[in-house]
Amino acid sequence: MMKTVLSASRRAVRGRGEGAEARIVRSIGEAIADRRLPPGTKLAEESLAEVFGVSRERVRKVLLLLAQRRVVTLIPNRGAFVAKPTAREAREVFEARQVIERAVVEALERIRRPLPDEMSAKLRAHLAREEEADRAGDRMALIRLSGQFHLLLADFAGNATLAGILADLIDRSSLAIAAFERRSSHSCSATEHRRFVEALESGPPGEALRLMMEHLDGVERQLDLDARPDGAVDLKSVFADRT
Amino acid sequence: MMKTVLSASRRAVRGRGEGAEARIVRSIGEAIADRRLPPGTKLAEESLAEVFGVSRERVRKVLLLLAQRRVVTLIPNRGAFVAKPTAREAREVFEARQVIERAVVEALERIRRPLPDEMSAKLRAHLAREEEADRAGDRMALIRLSGQFHLLLADFAGNATLAGILADLIDRSSLAIAAFERRSSHSCSATEHRRFVEALESGPPGEALRLMMEHLDGVERQLDLDARPDGAVDLKSVFADRT
């Protein structure tokens, strides 16, 4: 038996209910984080309403929520688009992440070793999943898992408010990466995550923090944040050495 | 001449326009921060629509935005209420503020002294306003100015994203203070702010940071975060030593 049957005739079942909006928000949010919806993509209300089997105003509400989280941009009388961060905003987001994740890791380092079994177990289980996705070459899963890893750490730190803020920043990081990623590079984060966990469990004090800061720096440095915003490219330099 | 004339007959002028929603959000947000709307207050859609001279769905949208910022709580089929943070949430908010404001002050301390004229001037102007509100005993103005002070510092730090996050946290601080303030105490923050600015301008390195952390600790310590949430009070202990 299939898990869920997607069909227009089922809209009464799929579309309704308390958490319908939350489901759609998650769904779109994940699609954006996974880059199935690249920055700049138009999100037409009618289409989304059809896809999710809900009325147009429900979609409208969802888009308003996503806009508040800066994941989509709402342009009056033009519609909703997947947000396309500026280079400046991208830098700010990564800086904000460093600020918050530093605090998270500092809190985690204050926990007496050995780490609680549950925490350790969850971390190792997560690493296993990341490495499997890595082996399988499942890029989308890897991106999602990478975000979840940082969020998992924030949860362990015990401050749900900070974790919530970080969740937003992680989504926006995905957006920034999608917008500014260099064609080349991409050192897998799975191994860096593993090293971090090892440092956290049995490394010298401060080692985990150092690794995390380097990790975030590394991710940011893989971006091409000097690129001009689209449409402002210098045509002269682009065609300089062409004949 | 008065700045703005509030009148129902002006609804066509006041209610319309691009920034109508932003205006209402600010208006309600300030009212909550100023504690003219204490935690738990019901925010009926129809009433608000009438007050601001807009349609009910516009109010609805505004309430959705405020709910996203955790300033109001939306209970399905019950309506919107001014959020009433739990003690845990209050602690989390203050901890989050420390995390972010530490980063802000560290960034400010990295600026070479003397501080740029504009920055210095704005800070001093702000201090003057705070002290005047203090002398005048204008409690509401003092609360608002106190929040603006911290936000001003974040602006100077140059990260708009972090500043935006902090703005939310400051609003929620006001809520927490309103919910957990002790009847007694309240050391004026104006003098602490002045000392901070002096330390920032000409104090030894780290002094400003120390003052800011103490300041935030002080604010939090003025709260009674051990109070049980309303309705869950332990009647036995309340009437323990009564006859």
Added chain:
DNA sequence: CTGGTCCGTTTTGTGCACAATCCGCGGCGT
């Protein structure tokens, strides 16, 4: 006096229809 049920009123939730706005395209003039 306590506790429970029913019903009217008030408030919130949702779909729909219509108004407003914008985009693309074709025509026209320079």
Added chain:
DNA sequence: ACGCCGCGGATTGTGCACAAAACGGACCAG
């Protein structure tokens, strides 16, 4: 060939009407 203007189609924005649900009071039974 380039740019300006205006129109048709499509998309978004908004008010309205009705459906759904909750609160409060009245009434009643124990």
